[in-house]
Amino acid sequence: MSWLGVAATSPRIVQAVKAAIAVAIAWSIAPLLPGVADDYPYYAPLGALVSMYPTLMSSVRNALQTLGGLTVGILLAGAVIVLSEPNVLTISLAVGVGAAISATGWFGASREYIPVTALFVLIVGGPNADGYSIGYLVQMTLGIAIGLAVNLLFFPPLAFEAVGQQLIRFRRALADQLSEVADALADSWPPERDGWAFRSQELVAVGRAVRVAVSHADDSRKGNPRARVHQRDLRSDYDELSALEDVTFHVRDLTEVLAAAVWGQPVQLELHPELRPALGRTLHAAAAVLRDWDTDDDEQAAFAEAGAALTDLMTELDERRNSAPVMSLGVAATVAMDVTRILTALRPHILPEADEGDQADAAPDPTPTR
Known part of the structure; x- marks a missing residue:
């Protein structure tokens, strides 16, 4: 087999091609979602990327941890909005609590999504925090689902x-x-x-x-x-x-x-x-x-x-x-x-x-x- 053939079939190249395909599909489908999710289509390709891991089980594991981290971050931001209002003190507190939760290691490599999501919802979402949260979570879920499907259907990696x-x-x-x-x-x-x-x-x-x-x-x-x-x-x-x-x-x-x-x-x-x-x-x-x-x-x-x-x-x-x-x-x-x-x-x-x-x-x- 030629050098080009070996390179084209190497696990890393195959994984890179699959990631590109998943991102393309996610970006194409994201604008078709109804409701507020349509306003945040760029999160779908991100979800496709974070679900691309070397094995199916690691992809599923990271996908679940990512969605769990997003949910916790959204809940922390929601607690700030319901119990108080976003300001320097409450935003810092939400991010600090999120960082403390991420330090437990329960959410694996996706632990950083907890404080980041809380920060994004409170600062980027602002007055539209509820719509932003829904759009963020829905589009990420869509991208993750597409990434898992591509990883499963197209040469799922087998490291024997x-x-x-x-x-x-x-x-x-x-x-x-x-x-x-x-x-x-x-x-x-x-x-x-x-x-x-x-x-x-x-x-x-x-x-x-x-x-x-x-x-x-x-x-x-x-x-x-x-x-x-x-x-x-x-x-x-x-x-x-x-x-x-x-x-x-x-x-x-x-x-x-x-x-x-x-x-x-x-x-x-x-x-x-x-x-x-x-x-x-x-x-x-x-x-x-x-x-x-x-x-x-x-x-x-x-x-x-x-x-x-x-x-x-x-x-x-x-x-x-x-x-x-x-x-x-x-x-x-x-x-x-x-x-x-x-x-x-x-x-x-x-x-x-x-x-x-x-x-x-x-x-x-x-x-x-x-």
């Missing part, structure tokens, strides 16, 4: 594709981190490259972006007729995301432990040098599990290799138990425990049919035997 892409990005980021840490173990000691030691927050940020994408996709399917044709198991996506978040915790932990063994910060730790090759192989194998996630048989083979590498590391730890200082084995044992927990988190997604005996073989207990 981004979920798969973000999950792949998350797995790759974790795999790259494990591989880079493994490469550092094979490098000169201390390693010259230290970027891997300061990437924890980046991994957290990637995970946060994935959760936003999955939540957005979940919201986009609600009330969306396209979701019946283009289906996706978002429950499975949530489960995968949860597993990757667990993996992130353990990747960050082993990264911090190994960084402390290299530079002695934030605590002084020691890593037995002869354990570095086995640790590197284990981390590379765990990274391969994440990279081969969607490759059917390859992911199971990668998982088996990771289990074998972890077993070899456990065996070497056990063999050195009596000949090496306990502190020099502690770092390797901690990393082994983290890799075990990583494989445990990934196992249900890679070997869902495996029995408990296979699980014991794939992810052995990292505690050295006594």
Whole structure:
């Protein structure tokens, strides 16, 4: 597909075109309304715009919040007119009360309409406040209804594709981190490259972006007729995301432990040098599990290799138990425990049919035997 074709079908461009169509329809129909609403046709296009959100449910939610905010603002202005008269004090009081109500967050992104509407009714409406209020509310309602209809009938947004892409990005980021840490173990000691030691927050940020994408996709399917044709198991996506978040915790932990063994910060730790090759192989194998996630048989083979590498590391730890200082084995044992927990988190997604005996073989207990 050409660049022009990709741009023309991007969600933002489609949404912009839909907004333009909704505004055009609202502006065409607004003058046809009877009564005082005919005097305020410019509020209909505004209503169409405020109802244009990335998903149907967010559009409906914002539409209801907008109408609620307008109603509250009109009621505040009406209270001023009925109980007193518009002046500097009463107008300021109405706006202040409206701002206080909007600060509660009950009306979401449309909360600012409360004080603004009260101000408009009292100042712009003036002596014709009742007619202005009716026209304002009716035209905004018309525009919102048109915007919702356009959003529903013309390619209602469905954000499924981004979920798969973000999950792949998350797995790759974790795999790259494990591989880079493994490469550092094979490098000169201390390693010259230290970027891997300061990437924890980046991994957290990637995970946060994935959760936003999955939540957005979940919201986009609600009330969306396209979701019946283009289906996706978002429950499975949530489960995968949860597993990757667990993996992130353990990747960050082993990264911090190994960084402390290299530079002695934030605590002084020691890593037995002869354990570095086995640790590197284990981390590379765990990274391969994440990279081969969607490759059917390859992911199971990668998982088996990771289990074998972890077993070899456990065996070497056990063999050195009596000949090496306990502190020099502690770092390797901690990393082994983290890799075990990583494989445990990934196992249900890679070997869902495996029995408990296979699980014991794939992810052995990292505690050295006594």
